[in-house]
Amino acid sequence: MEPASLDAQLIDAAAAQGDTPAAGRVFLDSAGSSLPPSAVVDAVVGHLRREAEIGGYRAAAERRDDLEAGYGLLADFLGCAPDEVAFTDSATRSWLSLLDAIPLGPGDRVLTTEAEYGGNAIPLLRVADQAGFSVEPVPSGPDGSIDLDALRGALDERVRLVSLVHVPTNGGLVNPVAEVAAAAHGVGALVLLDACQSFGQLPLSLAGTGVDMITATGRKWLRGPRGTGVLAVRRDVLARLRPRLVDLRGAVWTGLREVELRADARVLELWEHSVADRLGLLAAVRYASDLGVDRIAASVGDRAARLRAGLAEVPGVTVRDIGAQRCGLVSFTVDGRSAEHVRDALADRDVTVTVSSLPSTRYDMTRRALPQVVRASPHYFVSHAQIDTAVGAVADL
Known part of the structure; x- marks a missing residue:
């Protein structure tokens, strides 16, 4: 793509900041919990006010049509049909509900990547211990993403599930989803895609990726509640x-x-939920759809590449990102400083980052002998000037 064409595709940070009052600070933690746009805040707070006026049940009844239409809205965003999507109260709830519903027993095998997230690994290992199946991490390739040859070599008729993290929590790589799905389906295994760090950041389609199940959260790159x-x-x-x-x-x-179970994905929903938060989530989906996920991905990639390049020039700083394809998560370490110290020192300068530690991605962090990293995740509302400010703040350490 020519530079002029790329510039035309990028989202203007100043315009995005107009919808994000707190974005005047250098906020680099959208991989944790991003700053919601005003439309999302208004949707949540407005409904809470309505509940205070007439009660939760009547307020929900007023929005029944909007809530029902949300299934079509989410389906369009995820490239699937409305009966294939469901809402939950977290990505963890989504993941646990699906894991619990997959028939697994003695002699079965479950494959993961070395990028497996701790929030998935803990329940998976716990259930495996009780049900008698094995959990086996597939080695990473030289670039850090899943080794597809090793995956194909590990697959057999006893593999019932492949748990694939699209984008790990501790680095910028993007795993090759379609290739993993094709290989797994060759032996009849299901593929469960953890899209927490790609939902709202990268193009994501149930049909397009070929996976069987997707789980995600609203609070990260989608900028929901x-x-x-x-x-x-x-x-x-x-x-x-x-x-x-x-x-x-x-x-x-x-x-x-x-009892008679529903025949659609809503069989995995719970009756009680926050109507205000769900309306806020739908507002976030509309906001991202209006911007265009391709533009969001290009803009986030542009900010992350600038941050990654700037940090690489700072003496004593090592960028820890891996993967042939990278996205909006930037991980690094500073010689002689703990990740917590760097996070806290940057917070004193109004630069928000976070820490990713060993228990979050134990397979990968053990393989790379990293106890922790600083994680910075700039969204499209972060300007180039703010990126440079963050790099300067790290250099001052």
């Missing part, structure tokens, strides 16, 4: 799932001892 999550399940995969922990949202009590 905390306490929101989504999942998507291919229609033909739903019949292979065995949901256990369902309530009156996912099933109907049809007899004294009988």
Whole structure:
């Protein structure tokens, strides 16, 4: 792409900051919990005010059509059908609900990547210990992403599930999703894609990636409220799932001892939820859709590349990102300084970053002998000048 064409595609940071009052500070933690745009804040606060006026049930009834339309809105954003998506209260809830519904037992094998997230690994290992299946990390290739040859060599008819993290929490790599899905499907295995760090940052499609299930959160790159999550399940995969922990949202009590499960992805929803937060999530989906995910990805990539290049020029700083394809997460270490010290020192200068530590990605951090890294994640509302300010603040350490 020619430079002029790229510039035309990028989102103007100043315009985005107009919708983001707190973006005047150097905020580099959208991989943790981003700054919501005003439209999201207005949707959440406005509904809470309405609940205070007439009560939660009546306020929800007023927005019934909007909430129902949200399934189509989310489906369009995720490249699937409305009956293939569901809303939850977090990415963790989405992931746990799907894991619990996948039939796994003695002799079965589950493959993960070395980028597996601790929030997934802990329940997976716990369930494996109880149910008798094995959990096996597939080695990374030289660039840090999953080694596709090693994956193909590990696959056999006993592999029931491949747990794939699209973008790990501790670095900038983007794993090759379509290739993993194609290989796994060759032996009949399901593919569960953790899209926490790609949802709202990169183009993401259930049909386009070829995966069977997707889980994600609203609070990160989508810029939605905390306490929101989504999942998507291919229609033909739903019949292979065995949901256990369902309530009156996912099933109907049809007899004294009988229940009838829903036939769509909403079987994995719970009846109780924050209506205000869900409306805020839908506002965030509309906001991102209006901007265009391709433009968001290009803009985030532009900011991250500038930050990565600037940090690489600072003596004593080592950029720790891996992967042939990289995105908006930038990880680094500073000689002689703990990651917590760097985070706190930058906070004193109104530069917000966070820390990714060993328990979050134990396979990968152990392989690379890294106890922790500083993680910076600039969104499209961060200007080039703010990136340079952040680099200067690190250099001053």
